[in-house]
Amino acid sequence: MRGAISSMQQEITAAQEGKRRKYEEEEKQKQKELEEREQMMWQTSVPAQQSWGKQQKEGLQVETEGSILQWYWQLQDAAEQCVAAFSDIGNCKGNTEVKKIKTNLQKAATIPVSQISSVSGSQLREVFDKINNLLSGKPVQTEGQTVWVTQHPQGLEFVCYKLAEKFVRHGEGEVSFHHDSAFPIAAVLSGIWELHPRVGDIFLAHLHKKCPYSVPFYPARKEGTSMEEYQRMLGYEVHDSKVEEPDHFLKRMSGMIRLYAAIIQLRWPYGSGQGAHPHGLSYGWRWLAQMLNLEPLADVTAVLLLDFLEVCGNALMRQYGIQFWKIMLFIQKSYIPRIEAVTSSGQMGCLSRLKTFVQKCLQAEEIPLPKGILTPSFWRT
Structure with a gap:
C-alpha cells in the first residue's frame, strides 16, 4: 500500500515538474519572440544597429524605398484621373451655364x-458640416x-479636387505663418477624409507634388530635364524663370x-x-x-525633421514607446552628424534648433505637447 502511494506521489510530482518545465519553456519562447519582433521592428525602421563607421562606408539610401515610390505614383495617377473626370467643367469657356456652375462649386x-x-469648437463643426453636406450631395x-x-x-x-487643392494651399500659406492653425485644419480634414476617402487621396497627391519631402521623396534630375523644371520638381516656385528665395521655400515646406x-x-471628434x-x-x-534612411539635404532635412517632431513627436512617443526613443537616440548620435557633414557654416541655425530639441527631449525623457493642440475643452466651446 505504502509502495503504491509512494509511486502515485512520484507520478504526480513528475507530472507537476513536467508542467512547470513546459510553462517555463513557453514563457521563454514568448519572450524570445517578443524580443525578435522588437529587434526586427527597429532594424526595419532605421539603421540604428549599424555602427557609425559602417554607415560612413556604406552610406544611407539616396532613393526612396520602392513600395513608397509606388504609392506616390499611384496617388499622382489618381489625381490625373480625377482631372480627366471633370474635363467638361474644366474646359467650359464657351458654355455660360456650366461656367456659372463651376464658379459656384469652386x-x-x-x-x-x-x-x-x-x-470655437462649434464654429469648426459648422465649417465641417458645410463641406460634408456639399460632398454628400446636399444643397x-x-x-x-x-x-x-x-x-x-x-x-x-x-469639388473633391478643388477641396483637396485648397487644403494643401492652406498648409503652405496659413500654417507656414501661423503654426497653431495646423490643428483645426487637420481636424476638419481628417473628418472629411474618413467620410470621403477620395478627398484624402487627392489631398496626398497635391501635398506630395507641392512638397515631395512629405513622401519623403528627393526627385532626381533626369537627362533632358531643364533646371527650371527640376526646381519645380523639388518644390520651388518658379515664375518667369525666377526661383523663389530659399527662406520662402523652406517656410512653405515647413507649413505643409x-x-x-x-x-x-x-x-474628427464627432465621427463614428x-x-x-x-x-x-x-x-x-x-x-x-x-x-x-535617406541621405540628408542641407537645411531642408533639419527644418522638416524638427517641424515633424515638434508637431507629432508626443503622439509617436505615446504610440511607440521605447522604439520611438531608439529613433531619437539614433537622430542624436548618428543622423545629426550626417546633417552637419552637408551643412555650411551659414546654415547652422536650423540644425542647432534640432540638436537642442532632441537633446532636451532625451534628457527629460518626454516630448512636449505641441503648441496649439486642440484640447477636449475646445470642443465644448
Missing part, C-alpha cells in the same frame, strides 16, 4: 476651408447661391509638413470612431523611418 468647396479657425448656400454637386455629372470629382504631422494624429484612422500614426512612423 466657391462652395474653398470658402469654408478659408473659414477654419480655432475660435448648400454660398454667397446667396444654392449649390449642390449633382448640378453637373462631373460636379463631385471637381506641420499640417501633415497634425493630420496623422488627429481624428469605429474604423481605423484613414491616415494615422503608422504613416507618421513610416515617414520618420524613411526620412532617417
Whole structure:
C-alpha cells in the first residue's frame, strides 16, 4: 500500500515538474519572440544597429524605398484621373451655364476651408458640416447661391479636387505663418477624409507634388530635364524663370509638413470612431523611418525633421514607446552628424534648433505637447 502511494506521489510530482518545465519553456519562447519582433521592428525602421563607421562606408539610401515610390505614383495617377473626370467643367469657356456652375462649386468647396479657425469648437463643426453636406450631395448656400454637386455629372470629382487643392494651399500659406492653425485644419480634414476617402487621396497627391519631402521623396534630375523644371520638381516656385528665395521655400515646406504631422494624429471628434484612422500614426512612423534612411539635404532635412517632431513627436512617443526613443537616440548620435557633414557654416541655425530639441527631449525623457493642440475643452466651446 505504502509502495503504491509512494509511486502515485512520484507520478504526480513528475507530472507537476513536467508542467512547470513546459510553462517555463513557453514563457521563454514568448519572450524570445517578443524580443525578435522588437529587434526586427527597429532594424526595419532605421539603421540604428549599424555602427557609425559602417554607415560612413556604406552610406544611407539616396532613393526612396520602392513600395513608397509606388504609392506616390499611384496617388499622382489618381489625381490625373480625377482631372480627366471633370474635363467638361474644366474646359467650359464657351458654355455660360456650366461656367456659372463651376464658379459656384469652386466657391462652395474653398470658402469654408478659408473659414477654419480655432475660435470655437462649434464654429469648426459648422465649417465641417458645410463641406460634408456639399460632398454628400446636399444643397448648400454660398454667397446667396444654392449649390449642390449633382448640378453637373462631373460636379463631385471637381469639388473633391478643388477641396483637396485648397487644403494643401492652406498648409503652405496659413500654417507656414501661423503654426497653431495646423490643428483645426487637420481636424476638419481628417473628418472629411474618413467620410470621403477620395478627398484624402487627392489631398496626398497635391501635398506630395507641392512638397515631395512629405513622401519623403528627393526627385532626381533626369537627362533632358531643364533646371527650371527640376526646381519645380523639388518644390520651388518658379515664375518667369525666377526661383523663389530659399527662406520662402523652406517656410512653405515647413507649413505643409506641420499640417501633415497634425493630420496623422488627429481624428474628427464627432465621427463614428469605429474604423481605423484613414491616415494615422503608422504613416507618421513610416515617414520618420524613411526620412532617417535617406541621405540628408542641407537645411531642408533639419527644418522638416524638427517641424515633424515638434508637431507629432508626443503622439509617436505615446504610440511607440521605447522604439520611438531608439529613433531619437539614433537622430542624436548618428543622423545629426550626417546633417552637419552637408551643412555650411551659414546654415547652422536650423540644425542647432534640432540638436537642442532632441537633446532636451532625451534628457527629460518626454516630448512636449505641441503648441496649439486642440484640447477636449475646445470642443465644448
